[in-house]
Amino acid sequence: MSPDLLAPPSQTSAGAAPADFKGPLRGLKVIDAGTMIAGPLAATHLADFGADVIKIELPNVGDSMRHWAPIKDDRSLWWKVIGRNKRLITLTLSKPRGQELFKQLVREADIVIENYRPGTFERWGLGYDVLSRINPRLVFVRVSGFGQTGPYAKRGGYGTIAEAFSGIPSFTGFPDRPPTLPGFPMADSVAATFSAMAAMFAVYNRDQGGSGRGQEIDVSLYEPLFRLAEAQVIGFDQLGIVKERQGNRLAEDSPRNTYLTKDGRWVGISASSQKTFERLALAMEKPKLITDPRFRDNASRCTYADPLDAEISAWFAERDFSEIAAIFERADVVAGPVLDIRDIFSDPHYAARGNIVSVPDDDFGEVRMQNVAPRFLGTPGEVRHSGRALGADNREIFIGELGLSEAEFSSLEAEGVI
Amino acid sequence: MSPDLLAPPSQTSAGAAPADFKGPLRGLKVIDAGTMIAGPLAATHLADFGADVIKIELPNVGDSMRHWAPIKDDRSLWWKVIGRNKRLITLTLSKPRGQELFKQLVREADIVIENYRPGTFERWGLGYDVLSRINPRLVFVRVSGFGQTGPYAKRGGYGTIAEAFSGIPSFTGFPDRPPTLPGFPMADSVAATFSAMAAMFAVYNRDQGGSGRGQEIDVSLYEPLFRLAEAQVIGFDQLGIVKERQGNRLAEDSPRNTYLTKDGRWVGISASSQKTFERLALAMEKPKLITDPRFRDNASRCTYADPLDAEISAWFAERDFSEIAAIFERADVVAGPVLDIRDIFSDPHYAARGNIVSVPDDDFGEVRMQNVAPRFLGTPGEVRHSGRALGADNREIFIGELGLSEAEFSSLEAEGVI
Structure with a gap:
């Protein structure tokens, strides 16, 4: 000292x-x-x-x-x-x-x-x-x-x-x-x-x-x-659920993950409600996701999270963050870029x-x-x-x-x- | 519904x-x-x-x-x-x-x-x-x-x-x-x-x-x-620090990590204070860690976290969790097994x-x-x-x-x- x-x-x-x-x-x-x-x-x-x-x-x-x-x-x-x-x-x-x-x-x-x-x-x-x-x-x-x-x-x-x-x-x-x-x-x-x-x-x-x-x-x-940790105890007590690690997915929400843009930014999305999911699919110009029976509701999307994430990841990988942000802003899709403290210092909302x-x-x-x-x-x-x-x-x-x-x-x- | x-x-x-x-x-x-x-x-x-x-x-x-x-x-x-x-x-x-x-x-x-x-x-x-x-x-x-x-x-x-x-x-x-x-x-x-x-x-x-x-x-x-997120803002403002991902380590504490036991349990340790670190080294019967100049204080241990973690990981890998828990209990070393909900239901302290x-x-x-x-x-x-x-x-x-x-x-x- x-x-x-x-x-x-x-x-x-x-x-x-x-x-x-x-x-x-x-x-x-x-x-x-x-x-x-x-x-x-x-x-x-x-x-x-x-x-x-x-x-x-x-x-x-x-x-x-x-x-x-x-x-x-x-x-x-x-x-x-x-x-x-x-x-x-x-x-x-x-x-x-x-x-x-x-x-x-x-x-x-x-x-x-x-x-x-x-x-x-x-x-x-x-x-x-x-x-x-x-x-x-x-x-x-x-x-x-x-x-x-x-x-x-x-x-x-x-x-x-x-x-x-x-x-x-x-x-x-x-x-x-x-x-x-x-x-x-x-x-x-x-x-x-x-x-x-x-x-x-x-x-x-x-x-x-x-x-x-x-x-x-x-x-x-x-x-x-x-x-x-809301449902950890009752889920085990009533259904024997032992929650496991699954990266940025959640067992009960899909899509919910972080996706990498072409210019290297990570963006978090949580679109498990039907309306939110459909807005996301339309914003990505992938309306077939909405009619695909695998993705018809949140429960089914959770089962098919792998192919769904692959579709979303591929779309992100082809675009820079600024382009994605503009598309989502127009379509009222909520997506959250992972900020670091540099980003925070220049963010207008923080200011x-x-x-x-x-x-x-x-x-x-x-x-x-x-x-x-x-x-x-x-x-x-x-x-x-x-x-x-x-x-x-x-x-x-x-x-x-x-x-x-x-x-x-x-x-x-x-x-x-x- | x-x-x-x-x-x-x-x-x-x-x-x-x-x-x-x-x-x-x-x-x-x-x-x-x-x-x-x-x-x-x-x-x-x-x-x-x-x-x-x-x-x-x-x-x-x-x-x-x-x-x-x-x-x-x-x-x-x-x-x-x-x-x-x-x-x-x-x-x-x-x-x-x-x-x-x-x-x-x-x-x-x-x-x-x-x-x-x-x-x-x-x-x-x-x-x-x-x-x-x-x-x-x-x-x-x-x-x-x-x-x-x-x-x-x-x-x-x-x-x-x-x-x-x-x-x-x-x-x-x-x-x-x-x-x-x-x-x-x-x-x-x-x-x-x-x-x-x-x-x-x-x-x-x-x-x-x-x-x-x-x-x-x-x-x-x-x-x-x-x-x-305590020092995120002031650390960037005063020193330009942009915190980065480093697994279960912390930039400012060492040793701090999770270690895998022989029987597959993960155990968290945070032993950055000098007294805690020395108790840990003695409990592992590795007194040379205390005198090793690389590990002489927390700041230096942070610099040499790789070799220090290697020493601790090797020791954990040779022992089952129950053996480690007994050793640490005797030596007053605090270590935290990562519990899942099954463990929690049978833990005497939770009860x-x-x-x-x-x-x-x-x-x-x-x-x-x-x-x-x-x-x-x-x-x-x-x-x-x-x-x-x-x-x-x-x-x-x-x-x-x-x-x-x-x-x-x-x-x-x-x-x-x-």
Whole structure:
């Protein structure tokens, strides 16, 4: 780690006081006591929409995301995204004085999110029993690989492991290749989204449901994916179906695949509904596909996906992407080119939607990253600033809000508590 | 479609009154005016946690999911999952009398979710301007392929198209194969989760944020995925990185891959942190990997991923999965076998977590499907029943709650309004 990661925030630091935050969650107080992706990203979802998120990192060390690729000038660019919109403090939760300060923060918090191995917060004397006595309104979200209970609970859980465990890779990819893992942290980021959603369910129950109390929520990395794999369980239970890898086809949809254009672009098509299929056949000037008994309905097309794909592939192979796009536009056929990030930067729809925002950054002046999602028409979220330096808000929070004296602040720094 | 899909619900129908619903969202009133996956699944997330979800389908036709594979005895099994926990009515929103009844429902609703092509609800006279005059507290969630604005807004949007458009498939899969699409409806189900999350953000803003007003939320299918692809934008913006397909490796982690055991099982490993890597090397009895300068840290291991993967693959190829699992268990190495649904049904952790539940079903008595996620310790969600017959709750809702007379009810049925 570069030593200047530890430097105090610059004078031009892009922070803003919670009173200025915008978005539907303005006024919600959240502590991000997590590390790496799943817990912190749940907090970023809330921060993107105006919650006051205080993120806790280990003094001198910081979150591991600060060292994750891609790196520019010793700074992790990924950190700048996942750490955005948060106020940042350092605190050693394994030390008694750190635990006291944490409890002081918990007194005012609506939500605490953590994602250490099950048992860690209990070992620190910060289990739900303790925290809920301090603040009965607290919602305590625990994220872990395998959840807080069950025989594998104590195993470390990484996203890759959870993805493999969910069943989804077993039917993703090509049959002659290994089960395919996604190229982004799917398990972590889906679990993060479930965590933010669930936290707000619990806040609703506390405030509108009349209980007045928060609760503990146990989120694993594999269960959200397992939840989303819609008919996997019932299909096996009722019909003995074990889904298999079949490339970009789907057993239940045809045509559904990616096709290669003459100029080397991949285009995704999903045209299983009869109307969509017929539009596609006419656009390709192949009306005989519609009357061919093999392709008469989706079920039959699934049986004859090989010859159907051969017809479509041959047509694509003879044309450049721009020609195909124009034909499909006229015929109202929906086809999706596989974009890469270069394409995305020049796409007019991405531009019109404002999906890429330029954000104040303490190191590089401005950086571009994805905007908040989704779009609220009444109280939109926003990206105020990127992830900042370690302990950027220590002084504001420990002295300004928790009321430490300058002397205490300095001695806690010296002891490695903050 | 089988004609008995249209039969009235059986006497043993597994419905329950909203007063008996359990979960944190008890009391929340939701109208699912969507179709297929993204909108309806957002509503199912809310229904799983106790919201009273009234789902609207077209009379005599029903949601397209009722005809989606897998099918048993003319019944879609997928429908039974996505339609679970909802009260079901039929209503033709394109007819004036249908629009009146819809407005009557909207009066009491907290949230309406729809996912038709942008402009459809406006054409029916049911845009946000109209609905918010009827009920200013309403949160109106609009899900669409490309969002409500921008040059592609009017295009139909399917999950496949949105996935391709998000950029993720361009770096998922093997470099010598097409960009790989996921084997489950990733774009739809991630957008559904964002929708449920966002709806609760807006409810919080209405109730606790002091506005007292709901708002319109514009969710596209591609933006949630684009949001989750963490460093894609900033990596290109700051370093010109265009992520590429590299199978089950990740550019920034090594070792991270799937490895084949002697008995043909695929096992995922992600051991990029130094401690994890060293535990793996020792468990394989290959301490020289730790001292090999090519593998001294994660960055260097990424450069030399080929020889490192060769070492690990060779070790896996000589051993059965059970032997490897025992070695890793002793050495606290986390590795994830790629499970399929057969494995999942016999896995002790899935059993201990209660991830598969047996659910009352009007057609088949009981069916098994995935349980709700995540686990709430105070007010858990539950699966009360599977997706039921078309119009199962017409009588209860139109006569019992909206106060139609028997005569009106019959004539609306005859006119195809309900």
